[in-house]
Amino acid sequence: MKLVVIGLGQCGGRIADEFARLNKRARAHRGMEIITGAFAVNTDAADLSGLQNIKADYQHRILIGGRKTSGHGVGKINELGAEIAREDADKVVDAIRSTKRFFETDAFLLVAGAAGGTGSGSIPIMTQHVKERYGDKPVYNLVVLPFQHEEETEERTIYNSAVCIKSADSVADAIILVDNQRYVRKDFSLKNNLSKINALIVEPFYDLLCAGEEKKARHIGAKVLDAGDIIQTLVGWTVIGYGSSRLSRLGVSFGSRHFRKKSTETHKGIQAMDEALSELSLKCNPADAGRALYLLSAPAKEMNMDLIKELGDYLKELTPDAIIRNGDYPRERGVMDVTVMLSELNDVAKVRHYYSESARFIHEVKQKQAQAESKLKTVEDAGKDIPSLL
Numbered sequence: 001m002k003l004v005v006i007g008l009g010q011c012g013g014r015i016a017d018e019f020a021r022l023n024k025r026a027r028a029h030r031g032m033e034i035i036t037g038a039f040a041v042n043t044d045a046a047d048l049s050g051l052q053n054i055k056a057d058y059q060h061r062i063l064i065g066g067r068k069t070s071g072h073g074v075g076k077i078n079e080l081g082a083e084i085a086r087e088d089a090d091k092v093v094d095a096i097r098s099t100k101r102f103f104e105t106d107a108f109l110l111v112a113g114a115a116g117g118t119g120s121g122s123i124p125i126m127t128q129h130v131k132e133r134y135g136d137k138p139v140y141n142l143v144v145l146p147f148q149h150e151e152e153t154e155e156r157t158i159y160n161s162a163v164c165i166k167s168a169d170s171v172a173d174a175i176i177l178v179d180n181q182r183y184v185r186k187d188f189s190l191k192n193n194l195s196k197i198n199a200l201i202v203e204p205f206y207d208l209l210c211a212g213e214e215k216k217a218r219h220i221g222a223k224v225l226d227a228g229d230i231i232q233t234l235v236g237w238t239v240i241g242y243g244s245s246r247l248s249r250l251g252v253s254f255g256s257r258h259f260r261k262k263s264t265e266t267h268k269g270i271q272a273m274d275e276a277l278s279e280l281s282l283k284c285n286p287a288d289a290g291r292a293l294y295l296l297s298a299p300a301k302e303m304n305m306d307l308i309k310e311l312g313d314y315l316k317e318l319t320p321d322a323i324i325r326n327g328d329y330p331r332e333r334g335v336m337d338v339t340v341m342l343s344e345l346n347d348v349a350k351v352r353h354y355y356s357e358s359a360r361f362i363h364e365v366k367q368k369q370a371q372a373e374s375k376l377k378t379v380e381d382a383g384k385d386i387p388s389l390l
């Protein structure tokens with residue numbers, strides 16, 4: 001599958017840059033392209049200069065809102081991010097049109113952090129414009145949810161997130177939710193290592209995007225998971241996960257029909273799928289998924305249809321209502337990898353939490369405003385007989 005990736009704001013831009021890196025890796029190691037164009041859009045010129053893999057020209061690193069922000073961002077006011085996106089959307093749409101191999105693109109992926117200003121405000125607006133202009137291709141969003149400490153210390157964090165995801169949900173074909181806090185849980189030192197987190201966020205996309213682009217027979221599975229399968233799976237709220245089991249050399253000494261080898265393979269496969277499910281990009285209940293997919297990637301000799309079926313049965317138990325698509329991807333690396341996507345989730349606790357907390361926030365803001373106005377009125381009343389110099 002080939003994507004055009006557009007990163008909005010600092011978080012979005014850096015993750016788009018990471019996708020550009022993924023494409024370089026696919027080109028160097030697998031001789032294929034998985035990203036037809038990578039763009040970063042920001043109101044902050046310094047953030048754009050810090051990127052490493054996205055082409056450095058103004059058509060790939062796109063500065064918007066120059067007059068309004070003088071190149072310094074919108075300071076977490078996502079309404080302003082949205083307004084600027086509305087004014088400058090054509091700049092972005094025109095740049096996409098210049099993508100060299102645009103005709104090969106299967107879908108768009110727009111990326112942003114929900115809690116900021118530029119990315120949070122502009123992602124729904126840009127999604128709308130891209131959809132209007134390129135109606136025949138699906139447009140997906142990847143939205144990064146804030147760390148817990150941000151939710152606790154900055155009032156606007158939750159409100160921005162709620163407004164961003166609600167708006168994105170009304171325009172995007174699917175929203176892949178990624179919770180920053182999940183990566184800290186895994187390894188606390190990551191809290192201050194955003195680039196490491198970004199690498200972990202994009203990693204599950206590598207095999208997923210590559211599998212359908214293989215041209216060499218020895219890397220083409222019995223059941224190829226291609227762009228069509230992914231597009232059929234991606235609808236509404238979505239999460240993604242990735243797990244890996246190291247293969248011991250032991251397996252090689254048995255013939256492929258040996259019962260011990262088969263049970264080892266199954267065990268390793270289930271172990272990788274368990275990891276993928278416990279490391280999903282956002283905590284959710286798999287039973288709420290309406291669609292799911294899994295991709296098994298391992299050396300050809302370690303894979304067989306039984307293993308794929310057993311993984312399918314296992315996932316079906318956890319997602320009884322989901323239509324499940326799958327694929328196998330023969331790659332030699334001494335590991336067995338499983339990528340899982342759960343989509344069309346009909347309930348996401350975190351989304352509900354943002355919505356209900358924001359409703360309270362809006363109420364509190366209104367109350368505070370009313371209080372402030374009445375205090376101001378008291379001061380004005382007290383000074384009404386004082387002469388003014390103006």
Ligand SMILES: Nc1nc2c(ncn2[C@@H]2O[C@H](COP(=O)(O)OP(=O)(O)OP(=O)(O)O)[C@@H](O)[C@H]2O)c(=O)[nH]1
Binds near residue numbers: 072
């Ligand atoms: N995973 C990840 N999250 C990031 C990164 N940079 C920022 N964030 C998160 O994104 C949110 C802030 O959004 P930013 O992208 O910094 O904001 P912006 O879109 O540039 O908007 P303004 O700076 O307000 O104009 C916070 O929740 C951050 O934790 C990053 O590189 N990776």
Ligand SMILES: [Mg+2]
Binds near residue numbers: 047073074118
């Ligand atoms: Mg910024």
